[in-house]
Amino acid sequence: MIKRILSPATIAILFWGTGLLIINGYYYEYLRPYLYVSILLIIPVTIWSLIQKRKNDKISGTKEFQHAIYRMLIMSIVMIVIFFVTKQNHI
Numbered sequence: 001m002i003k004r005i006l007s008p009a010t011i012a013i014l015f016w017g018t019g020l021l022i023i024n025g026y027y028y029e030y031l032r033p034y035l036y037v038s039i040l041l042i043i044p045v046t047i048w049s050l051i052q053k054r055k056n057d058k059i060s061g062t063k064e065f066q067h068a069i070y071r072m073l074i075m076s077i078v079m080i081v082i083f084f085v086t087k088q089n090h091i
Contacts, residue, residue, distance in 0.1 A: 019034070049068075053068055
């Protein structure tokens with residue numbers, strides 16, 4: 001059970017979140033570049049993961065790649081909805 005909780009992805013998210021809180025607390029002016037760098041780093045990891053899933057699907061005949069694409073589409077829709085719900089007019 002503890003192995004499932006302490007996976008490499010969970011540890012990476014823990015360090016990323018801790019870094020985000022530290023930067024937000026002490027160095028607020030660097031918060032936006034930190035988030036931009038985070039996005040730039042996660043894109044190649046996501047692409048590599050999708051390539052691996054697609055290769056796995058061709059070999060074993062599963063549908064992991066299709067499910068991953070559906071998850072990404074659903075999350076993008078949720079994020080767009082949240083963006084428009086929380087949109088503020090800064091004039």
